[in-house]
Amino acid sequence: MSEERVGVYVCHCGTNIAKTVDVQDVATWAAGQPHVTVARDYKFMCSSLGQEMVEQDIQEQGLTRVVVAACSPHMHEKTFQGACERAGLNRFMFEMANIRELNSWTTKDRESATQKAKSMVRGAVERVVHHRPLDMLPVPINPNTLIVGGGIAGITAALDIANAGYHVYLVEREPSIGGHMAQVDKTFPTLDCAACILTPRMVDVGQHPNITLLSYSELEQVDGHVGNFTVRVRKKARFVNEALCTGCGDCIEKCPGKTLDEVFEVGLGYRKAVYKPFPQAVPKYPVIDTESCIFFQRGKCKACELVCPTHAIDFTQKDEYLQLQVGNIILATGYDLFDARTIPQYGYGRLANVFTSMEFERMVNAAGPTDGQIVLRDGVTPPKSVGIIHCVGSRDKHYHEYCSRVCCMYSLKFAHLIHERLPDTEVYNFYIDIRASGKRYEEFYHRVLEEGTHFIRGRVAEVTDAARMPGEEGKLIIQAEDTLIGKQRRIPVDMVILSTGVQSRHDSHEVAQLFGMGCDFNGYFIERHPKLDPVLTMSDGVFIAGACQGPMAIPETVAQAGSAASQVISLISQGTLMMEPIRARINPDKCSGCRICNNLCPYHAITFHADRKVSEVITAMCQGCGACVSACPSSAITGAHFTAQQVMSQIEGILWDVRETIPLMAR
């Protein structure tokens, strides 16, 4: 290795480093270390003059490796890699010693800081001599995109990408796209009718020549990597031939099978066995639910088949499997609502007039089960008083510690809608804090305050029908501490609405597994960076948008969907992607075919060739964590840029001053 010529540059960073580390001493000392050809210290290495100094030395002194001892590689590694490249040196022939964040800023002891800086420099030098030139990896991008989930996030992203001229496959589990937003009556704080703003976009999706809509379909399998995914989709049998169906709805009208609609109407209304979730459903084709269909259960009926004018009913239809080739994937799988039954003391499911927020949302919706009438569970009596309980399942260590972010605002919206429709009804909001931190949200809160809604600050202990005094008979009593006056209060009301929070999809872990991504403790998908890369994931080519990443309202969801779409469009328009070559590689001559590494890989990037009995890393799928490298019992796997030799040498280097030479007896 002695032919290697290493340049060492020690940065003062003004006084940031120089105040604590004797940078001149480090540079002088470094000049005498093995492999080092030239060592300098300089005021600001990251300045253009500093960079030029490196470039000049590479060219004039014939440096083959460069070490810069300065700040964190997360700050300036790319800067100096660029300098090396400009001078004709491969960017990976560089190593950084972080003597600022990890050293000079953490101590005032000049002597030990200087000693530590020397160790770090020596470690970097010993490491860099084992670096190998690496090339960035070009990956071609298939221009088709898969979007999972047809809520407002999926719809927005699909339209953005399709409008840019690229093809989109939109997969939705339910019979219609629209998601939770389609269930909602009005949106806060503008009180726009949700259907009025959503359904035109749904229609656009249904008609767009660049969008293949796969409703009533589920993702089964994902293989491949960024630029080239192969996806298997199961198109569930609708028992309605989409090619023949005109969506006239005669079958729905004549169907004698009636069942509780637990999905769209959240159990507050009924639907037929052959049904569309709601009238404006896209696509317009109904679905036969075999569990409530009289024909499927008892073998006769077929009323729908009889009335269908185009003979589109097909009881023999089977699930279909589609194989799609796509370059990028956007996950917009949304959220589940917190199950109010989890908190039995709030009475949902026990006390008739306790409703969930989504039940109420359907109730106030003019197209809902009560045609928009606000009534008690008996279906006729309007409530004279309503208690709205905030933070049900949220901000509570027993359930979800986080704030669901939408409940305050929709609770205020409910209060407003009740005032509007039942002006004589008293509304009580039980809240912990009012979180109205969006555009025109606070103003809406003030509007509701002025309308006469009562606000009681305190978490509700219980909702009970146990009357204690005369005024409480026949009512639901909400017991809560009013923390603003420091007293326990019992408020008797006719109706209670539980503002249930948002939680991750029940199957989010399985979905994450499918894509080799992570979920956080709460089951939300982990973004690449919570601030700067909110729609990217650790799996290249897989993006996330909307509430599958964490609780968020419609505007943020739409913004994220747009952002994910533009990331995808940008990748497609580049045609190829250059990726960091920090990947694992298996030497087939050394591989014993034990397959230990196969299951260790979180990205399923290692395949086993049964014919040759060796494993192979699919470079484009590998993320470079190195788990397989450390595990290989035959040392057959190399982790590029983090080879055992590089790390071992760095260990020797940083311990230069305390090393004991121990002879190996075997030699």
Place this chain on the structure above:
Amino acid sequence: MTSEPYTPVIVGFLCNWCSYRAADLAGTARLTYAPTMRPIRVMCTARVEPQFVIKALREGADGVLIAGCHPGECHYVEGNIKALRRYTLLKQMLRQFGIEEERVQIVWAAASESKVLADAVDQMTLTLQALGPLRWRQTVLNGHGAEQAVRESADVRRAALAAQEVEGER
């Protein structure tokens, strides 16, 4: 034990995504902690081979700190869990070598938890000061009773062979 004050040397394996950033933040926030930890950046704690730890101890470190993301927050899904598994096994091996378990520690520090990382270094420094220097040569190679010497030499030979194999280029 030795009474003269001594400054231990710790080799810190910091994962690129959480702990290295926590260490960066400790600097940015000007947290003062013992200058005893000499950092090595790895992409993930899962890359930390047990041999790296043994190597560091053999080359003169008094302790090794492995720092990664919290379980469930690993950048690579669950590399930290793999590291934890290896660490648990490694501790058994350390015992067999006659090395105190406390000399190798694992800590979870999220990118925001600079204090956790700094405290871990401080705490480990105190622990190592109480234990005294490792002195690999005496502890591991000659530290055993003379009657075992024959058997030991065979073990050392095996260890040496293993080390040699490890150091061959990967």
Place this chain on the structure above:
Amino acid sequence: MKYSYYPGCSLERQASAYHQSTMAVARPLNIDLVELEDWNCCGAIEYIAVDLLPAYALISRNLALAANQNGGGNHQIVAPCSACYLNLSKADKYMSDSPELAAKVNTALAAGGLSYTPGTIRTRHLLDVIVNDVGLDAIKERVTNALYNLRVAPYYGCVVVRPGFDHQFDDTEYPTSMDKLMRVLGATVIDFPLKSHCCGGHMTQISQDVALELIRRLLKNASDYDADVIVTLCPMCQLNLDAYQDSVNKQFGTDYHIPILYFTQLVGLAFGLPATELGIGKEFVDARPALAKVGATPDVTDIPASRRDKKALPMPRMTREGER
């Protein structure tokens, strides 16, 4: 199944019916309860408020004895009294959490030649053992005289499911184990809203007005729901509701006659054991008129009508534990 049995002082005297019925049902349930030899007071509610260390030393003596006596065979101690159950669990938990406390307690125990390692003995409430170890299916098989038509209000009291320790066996706010048990016995179980509210505890001795109001609420509610009996699992609850019912009636001008029974007594009845063997008759409010309602067949009128008003909105389906 073998357990160490810690009756506590109540079961020796005023709650002897609880002890008697526990012993009577233990046999058919195959629970072998080995009474802890030389047990002492659990400190009840008050002593912990006076001085923690002697209180924990007092409690832990029982745990130490249980550990010596092998916890009846499986290192578990069963307490039928809620206060005993809480104190034993609490002492063990706090000693586990605080080695300093454990050391101090052990210094005290050493004076009596005893010691206790926290975590050695698991404390169980009798209800937990019957519902979860024996199991509802096994109980159902034993029922010979189902309690049809008897409307019971299951009353847990405030202590047994709080605070949420590690081995907590039911929901803290809305427990349901006894509800399920009573259903298996054939009784009609009312959804008793005050099931985990306070019975007044020792307030009867400190501020009787407060206690009587708390007791009144429970009685009023049970009566609002037409409960024939209130079934309890705690001697304190039983005592307050039973012995002070007369005082409540005098204070508030009411006329409640709701017998308060232990769940073990109802289990015994359903198993066809004679009332006298179960200590029935020892209560102040005579249970006989209520128990006379028990019929041989279920009362069909009591089953909620399946046909509902056409206009009514459907009730949410309860998926949790398949109830209702």
